[in-house]
Amino acid sequence: MVEFDANLNPIEPSGPINFNQSPTSPTPSTPTTPPPVFTQPTPKPPTNNYLVKRLVDLVTLVVIVGVVIGAINMFGNRVSNPTQPEGLNVSADATVYATPDIAKVTVGVNKLANTVANVEKQVTDISQKIKDTLTTLGIEDKDIKTTNYNLYPEQSYRSNGTSTVTGYRAQHSYQITIRDLNITTDVVAAATKAGANEVGQVVFTLENPDSKLAEARKEAMSKAKDKAKQMAEDGGFRIGRLMSVNEYNDNPIPLYDGMGGGEKVVAPTPEPGNFSIKVTVNLTYQIR
Known part of the structure; x- marks a missing residue:
């Protein structure tokens, strides 16, 4: 390597030049320190105190929600319930x-015969006679109303559990509306005379x-x-x-x-x- 003086003249080397000399190695740089590595600590299992605290918090929350809902329902019922107005x-x-301006009485026929045809004929004949008699007293058809009609066999039961039909019973009942209260007794007497063998109580009421x-x-x-x-x-x-x-x-x-x-x-x-x-x-x- 040639060196120069202050006047830029080359300076002769004082000794022989060694061309095999290795170039000076650069000074090695200081290695960079890597950033620190932070590791996450291993989580610890919850302790009993922690679990109790969480349970208490949960129960408290449930209680608060229940109180709020109850208050809302009570207030809503108080406002919207029309059956308990305040005032x-x-x-x-x-x-x-x-x-009373009318009277009502029930009369009927109850008969027993050995056949269905016979008992039906008896009840029909007597019922018609009752209606005809009531008509002569001024009772209109609309005031004679059938309230019951039954037809069923009469049976005799033996000790061995069997039964035998002994006849047939028929019932026919009328409700009579009497608008002239002065003839109430006459209506009942005429109905029984015409064949009615069942008479109920006389009811006085308002039409x-x-x-x-x-x-x-x-x-x-x-x-x-x-x-x-x-x-x-x-x-x-x-x-x-x-x-x-x-x-x-x-x-x-x-x-x-x-x-x-x-x-x-x-x-x-x-x-x-x-x-x-x-x-x-x-x-x-x-x-x-």
């Missing part, structure tokens, strides 16, 4: 009295009780309204709109006379009397 509840009742029910209802409503106004005045508040009305009534209870029995029974004179019809109303008002 001022008042009730009142009224009773009216009525005199159409709706008008009497309406009368009792109107009076009960008036009483309930007056009662609500008085309670509002005494309580120092005002009542608003009517939110609900409930009605309970005792349907007219028929009056029964003691008639009844077989064909030789002599019917006493019936007394219709009076009966009561009661209506109760329950009103709910909004409170202002």
Whole structure:
């Protein structure tokens, strides 16, 4: 390698040049340190305390959800249940009295014969005679209604479990509506004379009780309204709109006379009397 001085003149080497000399090896660089490797620790199995804590958390969550759902349901039922309105509840009742305008009695024929044909003929003949007799008393066909007709064999049972037909029984019953109460006794007597051997009790009632029910209802409503106004005045508040009305009534209870029995029974004179019809109303008002 030729060196130069300050004037750029070549400097002669002081000794022989060794052309076999190996070039100077570069200084080796410092090796780079690799980045540290982080290893994930092996997970440890959960301890008993951890499992208990998780179980407590789960139970607490379930309890909270249940309380919330219960509160929602209770509030929803309170708002949406129309059968329990909130407000001022008042009730009142009224009773009216009525005199029966019709009577009803059941008469019938009960016969036994050795054949079906014979028993049917007997019952048919007597039934027709009863209807004809009632017609002469002014009872219309629409007021003579068949309520029962039965035909069945009569049997005799032996000790060995077998049975024998001994005859045939037929029953035919009518319900008679009597609109003229003055002839009630005559109707029963005429029916038994014509061959009826079964007579039920005489029932006195109203043909159409709706008008009497309406009368009792109107009076009960008036009483309930007056009662609500008085309670509002005494309580120092005002009542608003009517939110609900409930009605309970005792349907007219028929009056029964003691008639009844077989064909030789002599019917006493019936007394219709009076009966009561009661209506109760329950009103709910909004409170202002």
